Amino acid sequence: MRHTLDVQVPDLGPVIRAARVAAGLTLRSAGARIGYSASTLSRVETGHQQPDLAMLWRLVELYGLSPSRVGLSTVTGTDNGSADGDGMRRRLLLAGVLGSAATALLHPEPTGKPVSVAGLRARIHTAQGDYLACRYAQVTTALPGLLQDAQVLVHEAKADTKSAAWTLLAYAYRHTAWLALRLGDEGLASGMAHQLLTAARAADDPLVAADAAQLGAVLLRRSGEPGGAAELVTGVADRLHAGLAEQADRAHAEHAAAFGGLLAAAAYTAATDSDRARAVTLYAEATSATQGIQVPAGSLTQTAAEARFLPLYGVSIARALGDYGTAIERARAIRPETITIPERRARYWQEVAQAWHGWGKPEAAFRAVRQVERCAPQELNRPWARQLTRELLGAPRANPLPGLREFAARVGVT
Known part of the structure; x- marks a missing residue:
């Protein structure tokens, strides 16, 4: 699938404004959730600025609009798709919500929900569960509200709950930073890491x-x-x-x-x-x-x-040292089905794929990366997966690996 914009759709600005009003959001709060300023969103709603494809998909997700209502259509062809044919849309959404997390940091605005230590801890637990299950789209959707409410909690906390509030804010920063790293945005990750260190010191x-x-x-x-x-x-x-x-x-x-x-x-x-x-x-x-x-x-x-x-670190260490045979030997001593956390299981197969690739075994490397696709499809949005796929595609061989080109299309590599 390839997503395109039908520029012939009239009255795009009023449609977007009506959807925002129906959602009960101000320009500022809506902009914060999708990574744009209130003034930018206002220009779009008044017809003074044409929204790009990325912004439209973020608005569709935020307001629950039908894509066709804002001029988005779908045509057949090769694209940056994923296993569900919607990888491009997901990557745009992830990038947008990460941007809104940064906006929330600069302009904290409570979500309107009651904020308590127990309630926020439960939401952090949910976000961590999604992260460990490699449900990154769900985590990014939750992050702006978590950051905003955690900042409010720190500001309003009494002395006996101040440390707990700082701890929860630190975990919100941590989730944002790790997710940014997963998507290759090291600039945002560094900014969030700095905030995490500050919160960690305050939490003591x-x-x-x-x-x-x-x-x-x-x-x-x-x-x-x-x-x-x-x-x-x-x-x-x-x-x-x-x-x-x-x-x-x-x-x-x-x-x-x-x-x-x-x-x-x-x-x-x-x-x-x-x-x-x-x-x-x-x-x-x-x-x-x-x-x-x-x-x-x-x-x-x-x-x-x-x-x-911990044995996963043993595999990583051997691979980092260039001992690819040792890395594979250590990996074989681990039963991947016993790794109950999907994020760790995906890391296992990542290490195996990279070790086989480093050892010059492309067929085995491709089999391993396909295991990542099976256990945690959203992991394939990560830079390492696309880089490995590019290298497998570019390697000279008499016969291409069966299924590699189709796989490459799913992860957005051409």
Whole structure:
């Protein structure tokens, strides 16, 4: 499918304005939800600006309009589609809601719902569940409201709930930052990571600090600063370890898991910097630290939750070191059906695909990336999937891989 704009549809501005009014939204609140200013939306409604295709799809999603009502039509052809024939539309929506999350940060406006610590925590849990299930479109739809209400909660919280409010705001920033990374928007991710660090300090919670450090390390690695990434995660890990003796039962398990998760992140950082000895040592320490640890169900701490699947780091570390055979051997020791979190299962198949590709085994790499499509289709919106697909398409071979071109069309690669 390819989506086009029928410019012959008359009275587009009044249609959009009527839909906004019917939805009970102001220009400012509607613009915040789709990543545009109120003045831009006003110019569209008054006919002084022609909306582009991306804006129209965001308006269709926001107001629940029929696409044909605003001049959007569908024609047959090759496009940036996905498994459901609607990948282009989804990518536009994801980008738009991420933009609105940034707008919410600059211009917080309550959603109108009652805001409480318990209520917001439940919504954060729901968003985390969607994220871990790779339902990224659902997460992006929830993010602007979460950010707005979390900021309101921090502003209005009394002394006894202030720390909890800051913690929830930090988690809202974390979700936004990770989602931006998933979509390749490192600029927005960096901005959200900065806000996350600020909120983590205000919350004064070592578990929130662990999540902030893990995210910060990813961004530092990608900007070519592995030394800074290693220093960040090991520093927070040391503080977590120092406080373990003061924790008991559930809190101890969660802190210990986060400690192990940070060590594993430090090991992977060392591997990306070609420091084999340090990577091996840190990964062994991470494995030892999490031995027998049961992460509590419903933990909001991403670093702790990921420690449940620590062997995945072993695969990643071997691949980062260029030991593709070792990476595949370690992957074979893991039963993917036992990885109960779709986001982690998709990461497993990502690592397998990239390891096979690095080893020069395109058929096996393609089989693995197809597993990602089966378990988490929205993962294919990520830059790594499109890059791997491009490289598979461009590799010289006598016979093309069966199904590769059709797959490439679904993920938006030509």
